[in-house]
Amino acid sequence: MVNDSVASAMPPPAGPCDDSVEELAINLFTVARVLRSVLHRNHTNRGLRRGDAALLRALADHGPMRPGQLASQLGIGASAVSRQLAMLAETALVSRYSDPEDRRAEIVEITEEGHARLGELKQMYVAVMREYFGDWDQEEMREAAATLRALADSMNNKNMGDAAAALRTEEER
Numbered sequence: 001m002v003n004d005s006v007a008s009a010m011p012p013p014a015g016p017c018d019d020s021v022e023e024l025a026i027n028l029f030t031v032a033r034v035l036r037s038v039l040h041r042n043h044t045n046r047g048l049r050r051g052d053a054a055l056l057r058a059l060a061d062h063g064p065m066r067p068g069q070l071a072s073q074l075g076i077g078a079s080a081v082s083r084q085l086a087m088l089a090e091t092a093l094v095s096r097y098s099d100p101e102d103r104r105a106e107i108v109e110i111t112e113e114g115h116a117r118l119g120e121l122k123q124m125y126v127a128v129m130r131e132y133f134g135d136w137d138q139e140e141m142r143e144a145a146a147t148l149r150a151l152a153d154s155m156n157n158k159n160m161g162d163a164a165a166a167l168r169t170e171e172e173r
Contacts, residue, residue: 028151038128047091048117051076055084056093056110056118064109066099075156093117 040050058073059065065073071081085108088094093114099105110118133141 039125048121049084049087051080051084052088052093053118053121055081055088056114056121059094059108059110060115060118064107066105067108070108088114 036050039053054074055070058070062073067081067085068078070085071078074081085094085096089096089108091113092111094108095111096106096108099107133144136144
């Protein structure tokens with residue numbers, strides 16, 4: 001009998017949409033590579049690292065939370081979040097304080113300066129996207145945005161499920 005962890009790592013049987021899945025994967029990796037390159041140039045000009053924007057965005061969208069919750073929210077390791085938070089706190093983009101419900105725990109929150117920097121990044125993102133998609137009409141942009149939103153939601157849901165399963169496996173050990 002195959003155990004669950006081995007079964008989940010095995011690829012599913014080939015199906016009729018495999019060519020489409022492969023094309024989608026190639027295109028997603030290409031878009032991700034280009035975006036990383038473009039955004040890296042623009043983030044470093046603003047004193048931020050690539051992951052900082054995602055962390056600030058999560059805090060802006062979901063409010064104050066513990067670092068472990070933030071790591072889970074982003075699907076990344078707690079140690080990576082801890083390092084990022086330390087640097088963001090040094091630059092006053094986030095604040096850290098004791099959890100009033102459990103003084104041993106810490107809460108992190110985006111600051112006004114963090115909100116301002118996030119606003120600047122949003123303006124930069126929009127300007128960059130205008131450069132790349134200036135020849136697209138409004139309907140093409142709406143369709144692309146809806147498709148990307150569906151892709152992101154699907155991938156985030158799967159990632160969160162995988163992260164939760166990994167956490168349960170770690171707790172069982």
